[in-house]
Amino acid sequence: MEEEKKYYLTKDGLARIKKEYEDLRQIKLSKTKGDVPRVLQSEDLNAEYLAFQEDMGFLDSKITELEYILKNTEIIKNPHKDKQDIVGLGATVFVDVAGQQDEFTIIGTLEANPALGKISNESPVGRALLGHKIGEEVVVSSPVKTIYKIKKVKYHIG
């Protein structure tokens, strides 16, 4: 396991992790007894299916990982109204990059999915944008300079 780390999750994300954890524990119990777990009756192929296919070592390591995550979770909450013009976790940021308009939601690493416009707060761009306000320009430093002009910030976490 990597050194101590905090996992930022939405409420839905946390609920999913808790369910996965409970399901995996149930699979472990079923496997120990030699039964086919009830959770596998779902057609949705998921972590539980995977754990059932794999050996007990994989199942144990996944359960340990989830326990670690659950112990080190912080729920993402909307900031106070006065601070909703600042980019924070859970914000959808509308930017202008080299004349192109773009938008993405900044989220914790476990829920990040760049293909769906959800970028991690630990990515270089996510990290650079955090804490900046509407109207500011954020430079992501590297040999190639990229400037993100923040046009709009929106919070809509359920």
Add this chain to the structure above:
Amino acid sequence: MKNILNFLIETGKLKGKERRGWVMHGIKNSETTAEHIFYLAIMAWTIGKTKKLNIERVLKLALVHDLCEVYAPDLTPYDPLLPKDKKKAAEVLKKWPKFTNSLRIKKDKRKNELENKAMDKLVSSLPTNIKSEIKAVWLDFSKGISREARFVRQADKAVNFLQGIEYWKKHGKIQHKLWNRWIKEIIDDPALIDLIKAIEKKFY
């Protein structure tokens, strides 16, 4: 044994399948899918070692991650924007593709469907134990379930960045500024961020 041989012959086709993204950029004799898998496996092994990951699993994930391309289309972030006309395509490639969220979701769903179907077809005749293992590794990769899978998913992007920058230095033709922007939005693994910095230091 006949079924395993047939599977090998089918996967062997990836040795001759040039990656569509490079072909679109006009790179001659570009990297094939099999070469990409090789490059990723080596990268994931060497960088993964520094993260104390299960390397056997990392290597299986890398080997399996693009096997579906025997039958599935080699989609790029620009699909479905790319016209068949090469000159028009070159114009499209100058900008980063932008899609609405609903289109992103639709594209992602379609990609998953095509790839899952292709993977099912590829492994269908294999003995049950091998088939289950490959499908489980594929499921892990496509959903990012284990730490190893989440790492290999990002290494897949990093190795693509490295190859793109190598092509840019050799042939031009690659919009390296766009690639630089893209990689910094999608990678958050500390070891891979360090690798990206090393790539920049070496090539710029």
